[in-house]
Amino acid sequence: MPLTNLMSQIQKLPKIDKLRLMQFLATELVKEEDANFFVANQEYPVWSPYNCSEAANVLMNLLTTKQQERNG
Structure with missing residues (x-):
């Protein structure tokens, strides 16, 4: 079957x-x-942000630091 017909x-x-x-x-x-x-039929791990409190703490510390720098 030609591609044009298939399309x-x-x-x-x-x-x-x-x-x-x-x-x-x-x-x-x-x-x-x-x-x-x-x-086929095999599970593959996928990263999720759930239960990643360490990453959240790093981001909160960064935000706090930046806010303090702006405020003087």
């Missing part, structure tokens, strides 16, 4: 199917780059 078919898809197509294409591109990049 016209894609335009007719509902939004959710277009999103699924995007996900499929992104996964296919990753597979071409590195077959071991993502493994």
